[in-house]
Amino acid sequence: MSKISAAITAVGAYVPDYVLTNQILETMVDTNDEWITTRTGIKERRILKGEGKGTSYLAIKAAQDLINKKGLNPEDIELVIVATATPDMKAASTASYTASQIGAINAFTFDMDAACSSFLYGMSVAASYIESGRYKNVLLIGADKMSSIINYKDRATCIIFGDGAGAVLFEPNEEGLGLQDEYLRSDGSGREFLQATYGGSSFPVTEEAMAKGGQYAFQEGRTVFKNAVFNMADATVKILDRNGLDKDSVDWLAAHQANKRIIDATAERINLDPAKVMMNIQKYGNTTSATLPLLLNDYESQLKKGDNVIFAAFGGGFNWGAIYLKWAYNS
């Protein structure tokens, strides 16, 4: 019997309707369209409005989009993973609620968080359950309502992040398609440079902390930038070398959409034709766990069976890495 590999067999996505443009941000903080565009490549992002709507709202919509497109019976889903840095609440997983709402009544569920690398790490986890032969239908959702932890008075962060969700289905494949290799790393000494501090067990939410804006994400942009450029490019080079790939045999780079300059630097490091670099940061900004599946959704019609896709991400933790996957279908 041939080895079972884990292939992505369907994609779905959802972004909220409200568009927060650079022009609107100009009226909120001391910034301008030219600065944001040249430093980040971002023109607009989507923001989820409406009281009580959290990350599960985005995750449910993305999963339903996938279910409808694929014609999937939700009762056949065995595992639902929600990759997110902004769960609905501290305890009671967002994945459990999402699964119930989409009718995945036969699934077990959990959330996983590795900040901006949540979806990349989630691919590794989802694929492992398939490769082991234990499950045949694993739904991986990347969803974040970043606007819930962003201070819209802090120009260093509010220009970058947006809300959104994307979902992929992993199924077994016997043609050798799907996830081929991964290079994943972490360095906890980096956490001081990018974090949403309060609300965790070491830093309970207090009135004093809230008064200082402790509930919001904070980053030292320049340090994060340098580490992201180095590590995303390094992981990408390593995964290419290990698998005998080069700029010609790579069909697509799907890199975490944190900053266009970080993505360009990664592509340049491997001399990749810019036409092979998936890019939608201009429309959505950094949606944390949703960037990679949102890319797949936007480029799905151009992806061909057998295409060599390199995924790369870097995020808070620090967590980073690259995954080599062979695309499994023509849409």
Ligand SMILES: CC(C)(COP(=O)(O)OP(=O)(O)OC[C@H]1O[C@@H](n2cnc3c(N)ncnc32)[C@H](O)[C@@H]1OP(=O)(O)O)[C@@H](O)C(=O)NCCC(=O)NCCS
């Ligand atoms: C945030 C980021 C765009 C800032 O760009 P940068 O070139 O590093 O800019 P700096 O932070 O060094 O700031 C340069 C100047 O612009 C100012 N500035 C910061 N944000 C600004 C904004 N939105 N509009 C205008 N000016 C701004 C700074 O105050 C600083 O001014 P100063 O020189 O007078 O002190 C960039 O560091 C970045 O993308 N970092 C990585 C972020 C990231 O990827 N985070 C998520 C990881 S998954």
